[in-house]
Amino acid sequence: MKFGRRQFIGTTVGAAAALSAPAVLGQARPRVVVIGGGAGGATAARYVAKDSKGAIDVTLIEPTRRYYTCFFSNLYIGGFHEMAALGHGYGKLASDYGVNVLHDYAIGVDRGAKTVALAGGGSVPYDRLILSPGIDFKEGSVPGWDLTSQNAMPHAYKGGTQAELLKAQVEAMPEGGVFCMVAPPNPYRCPPGPYERVSMVAHVLKARNPTAKILIVDPKPKFSKQALFEEGWQDHYAGMVDRIGPDFGGDVVEVRPDSMEVVIDGTVEKVDVCNVIPAMKAGHIAALAGVTDEAGWAPVVPASMQSRMDENIHVLGDAAQQGDMPKSGFAANSQAKVCAMAVRAALTGSKVFPAKFSNTCWSLIETDDGVKVGATYKPTEEKIAKVDGFISQTGEAAGLRKRTYEESIGWYAGITADMFG
Structure with missing residues (x-):
């Protein structure tokens, strides 16, 4: 229709x-x-x-x-x-x-x-x-993050200035930098939303910063429209997007806004932009x-x-x-x-x-x-x-x-x- x-x-x-x-x-x-x-x-x-x-x-x-x-x-x-x-x-x-x-x-x-x-x-x-x-947002759902961290690591999951902040951070990423998304657990607003966002960030980086990488840290074993998004990422942004699900520690995550680090099942990853979408x-x-x-x-x-x-x-x-x-x-x-x-x-x-x-x-x-x-x-x-x-x-x-x-x-x-x- x-x-x-x-x-x-x-x-x-x-x-x-x-x-x-x-x-x-x-x-x-x-x-x-x-x-x-x-x-x-x-x-x-x-x-x-x-x-x-x-x-x-x-x-x-x-x-x-x-x-x-x-x-x-x-x-x-x-x-x-x-x-x-x-x-x-x-x-x-x-x-x-x-x-x-x-x-x-x-x-x-x-x-x-x-x-x-x-x-x-x-x-x-x-x-x-x-x-x-x-x-x-549920307090403490992402260790290391609370609302006082939303300027360093935006959630951008309510309308308005947070989206503007995240867009500016993506556009200012250093060449070859890393964008990380901490995806939310179920249930949450707009099930395809985080993965559409990954696609839009990839669209920006493909044009402005093609050697940059996107890392999705996801507590869920699967997500809405998964096959469609994964097909699209392969077709349009091959090699740019990597997702870590719960089988590999995507459900054991800590963030460090002051040092721009994400700790995934004990492994420390340095990132340039981090979009934290809490429970x-x-x-x-x-x-x-x-x-x-x-x-x-x-x-x-x-x-x-x-x-x-x-x-x-x-x-x-x-x-x-x-x-x-x-x-x-x-x-x-x-x-x-x-x-x-x-x-x-x-x-x-x-x-x-x-x-x-x-x-x-x-x-x-x-x-x-x-x-x-x-x-x-x-x-x-x-x-x-x-x-x-x-x-x-x-x-x-x-x-x-x-x-x-x-x-x-x-x-x-x-x-x-x-x-x-």
């Missing part, structure tokens, strides 16, 4: 379309508060406001005035996308859909009182709370709300994205523990529409249609060499379950790979319009 902007919006809106019951005359509007203005939160805020036709008061809490998507940041590192094009504002959500956008940090949730505390002071009441805070958990506000489990993720009811710990809270996207869907921008956007439908039904009595979910993850390996993986899903009692899927094949024709890349460009335009209006 080819995705353009209109096709993406049209194919993903269907599951969320429902007729809203009008608010009772004279009754205060029910209040929905959304924390996090990314693919999940911005979409949920827009759809609750738009489809309730003013019957629900919607507040979106997001600290940044301009949101930079993490998806497509790898293409920025590779020189295929401008950083400015990754930034999006919230003006249309406010002006066109009546969403009250608060640029502040949510620092606590009082589930009994149904209020969200703000860093700037005061609190915001809710009838339903939607959490879409993305990811945070992940749900964004901190989910833990503060008390809706995360021992693993750090937020379990949800598949058909509504409601927290299993509080029926008045819904959790979307990367933060949710929901089953078979990957943690991706596409998935968060899909879940947000199902969630918006469920929230409107609970607060206004609008009709609920059967929940459907979908996801596609595109990756660029080299110029016009795009690949993808995706699936459709349905809710069961236990989880969001995969129904069927598809994946690019090794050995595909160049024309098909180019069309796959172009499809991803159309998708980006479509999803950002769907998120921000």
